[in-house]
Amino acid sequence: MNAKFYLVLGILASIISHSVHGQVENSLLEQFDRPAIFDANSYVELGASYEGLTNNYAAWQSQYFDLMLPLKENGLVYLQLLNAQRFSQVDQSAYLNYAYPFKYGVVNVEGSLTHNPQFLAQNFYGAGWNGKLPYQFNYLLSGRESSYLDGRTSNQNIGLDKYFDQFRLAYVATYSTLNSQKSGWLSKYQVQWFAKNNNRIGFTYASGHEPTVVNIGNLTSIDTQQYLLDGLFWITNEIGLTASAWHAKQGSYYQRNGGQLGLRLVF
Numbered sequence: 001m002n003a004k005f006y007l008v009l010g011i012l013a014s015i016i017s018h019s020v021h022g023q024v025e026n027s028l029l030e031q032f033d034r035p036a037i038f039d040a041n042s043y044v045e046l047g048a049s050y051e052g053l054t055n056n057y058a059a060w061q062s063q064y065f066d067l068m069l070p071l072k073e074n075g076l077v078y079l080q081l082l083n084a085q086r087f088s089q090v091d092q093s094a095y096l097n098y099a100y101p102f103k104y105g106v107v108n109v110e111g112s113l114t115h116n117p118q119f120l121a122q123n124f125y126g127a128g129w130n131g132k133l134p135y136q137f138n139y140l141l142s143g144r145e146s147s148y149l150d151g152r153t154s155n156q157n158i159g160l161d162k163y164f165d166q167f168r169l170a171y172v173a174t175y176s177t178l179n180s181q182k183s184g185w186l187s188k189y190q191v192q193w194f195a196k197n198n199n200r201i202g203f204t205y206a207s208g209h210e211p212t213v214v215n216i217g218n219l220t221s222i223d224t225q226q227y228l229l230d231g232l233f234w235i236t237n238e239i240g241l242t243a244s245a246w247h248a249k250q251g252s253y254y255q256r257n258g259g260q261l262g263l264r265l266v267f
Contacts, residue, residue, distance in 0.1 A: 045064075080095040081094055082095070112124050128140065129141045142157045153183075205228075243260065
């Protein structure tokens with residue numbers, strides 16, 4: 001799983017937490033049942049990433065366009081367009097997620113399509129539920145089915161998170177299968193710090209077993225490990241920068257060292 005997608009998961013998994021703990025512009029919105037991110041401003045983000053690989057593999061690059069469109073009581077739409085270059089091939093994909101708030105949580109559905117795929121999933125679809133628990137705990141339940149050129153994967157996620165003042169702690173466990181055969185478990189641990197000006201910085205550690213495209217035509221289950229540092233920094237109320245850096249081990253195939261930089265514009 002690539003680092004940019006870990007960031008996407010972080011956005012979606014913390015939808016509830018954004019409002020309950022005051023990480024939006026207007027704290028008065030906390031009186032409503034729906035999380036305040038549904039009443040926040042829309043934004044677009046343009047960015048790129050670069051990764052250097054060991055064992056004489058060519059570098060990976062990507063460019064992306066993100067759109068977050070809150071619709072108040074009508075839900076929220078998140079769109080990502082991705083152009084990725086790996087293994088001397090280029091894949092282009094579109095990802096769409098729709099979330100809808102209820103009194104005790106948020107339901108979301110997602111899907112993705114890739115044009116002429118070589119290493120990304122041809123398509124995938126999934127659904128999830130982010131629910132509220134007592135003492136300001138939140139939980140995550142979700143699943144996804146993905147189709148690749150040389151196989152199918154399935155994963156189920158269960159997670160828990162909680163805020164402690166300006167800090168958020170989260171844990172997500174993912175169980176995966178490859179072609180209906182057991183692949184294993186992946187654990188993700190995350191800590192985030194939110195400043196009063198809505199800047200944030202986070203650290204994520206993931207380790208375990210998951211299906212991965214390690215080369216063209218080679219979708220296999222491997223042991224993986226990743227360290228990820230990411231942040232959001234506001235230059236003005238309407239202009240922000242996102243940045244991340246990571247180190248990942250893909251079994252015995254190679255290691256990846258990369259970074260991402262994005263420009264976020266609120267409207």
